[in-house]
Amino acid sequence: MGVAYSVGEVDHLYTFFVEWSPDMYGKGKKKPCKSCSLKRKKNCLVDKDAAAVNKLHKKPVNPQNAAKWKVITVKDSKRRLSLCSSVESEEEENEEYQEENEDSPVLSDQSQLLDEYQLQKLAAHMPARTEGYPWNLVYSTAIHGSSLKTLYRNMADLDSPVLLVIRDMHNKVFGAFSSDPFKVSQYCYGTGETFLFTFQPDFQHYRWSGENSYFVSGNMESLQIGGGGGGFALWLDADLYHGASFSCPTFNNPPLSTHQDFIVQDVEVWTVRG
Structure with a gap:
């Protein structure tokens, strides 16, 4: 079942991706944040990102945890899922082998x-x-x-x-x-x-x-x-x-x-x- 977003919510989400990956989603370099000093620039971006995500989801996101976020490509995501599946499959096979050999x-x-x-x-x-x-x-x-x-x-x-x-x-x-x-x-x-x-x-x-x-x-x-x-x-x-x-x-x-x-x-x- 799909999820519908308003125009404002889409804008916030687009801003999130632009801030994090300007080379991929933006046409130019990121503009400096006028309301923050250079030392606090990164924290400002994280706070804005967390706010954008919080607006799209019911469960709030802690900005401190958001600092640990990492944007990955769809290809990397699929590769990680594949590796997890392979590890789980191998563990299941080992458990079945051990169970079988317990009866030997x-x-x-x-x-x-x-x-x-x-x-x-x-x-x-x-x-x-x-x-x-x-x-x-x-x-x-x-x-x-x-x-x-x-x-x-x-x-x-x-x-x-x-x-x-x-x-x-x-x-x-x-x-x-x-x-x-x-x-x-x-x-x-x-x-x-x-x-x-x-x-x-x-x-x-x-x-x-x-x-x-x-x-x-x-x-x-x-x-x-x-x-x-x-x-x-x-x-x-x-x-x-x-x-x-x-x-x-x-x-x-x-x-x-x-x-x-x-x-x-x-x-x-x-x-x-x-």
Whole structure:
């Protein structure tokens, strides 16, 4: 909505610009102020400028503050606004980046199987009791070799939940979060916190269905997660070389890989403890 000014108000505004920028708005040099001495000439101009602006605006302007005024071109004004916008945009991006990384878990070692996005997805679905604790690498085929026996041995003294991550020969990444560390046991163990996950093609996780409690079981020949329907949700052999994944009632999951029987390329196991 535009603002209408009277002829007198326009004259005062024009006088303001002429006094400050005679080269741009005036035809000649500024005439000396007859009512003021040479030493007070600048103060006189400022007082007249403030009076002109006060007449155009409801909020009065202090002449002392008006002495700090600076006339700038439209080009400079736009450039300053652009710089302010750029700084604000950069600050917003930094805040968003910090917020995103606040949810990322802290790893004791660099993962060879999980990127930042995958880590955030998994952390968001893990139990509240794991929040804020660092993730420690317990077992890796790249470091410890391919042996289920070594995997069990590295977890012998653990009493915290673990995250099993598998990458097969088709570069599919999937696995399971177990409420208890893996061990040799005659019976199934674990709680309803246990869940399965896969990143093919996008992140999916499968929680306990409540139909049975066949969470985890293991012996020296294999590690099994889920069961009850004639197949395991996830199965690994003693050499951590052959694996399988089937639908099962424990989690009501589809096969986690693109092939029910797969060849293991890499395995990592992480634990979350204080």
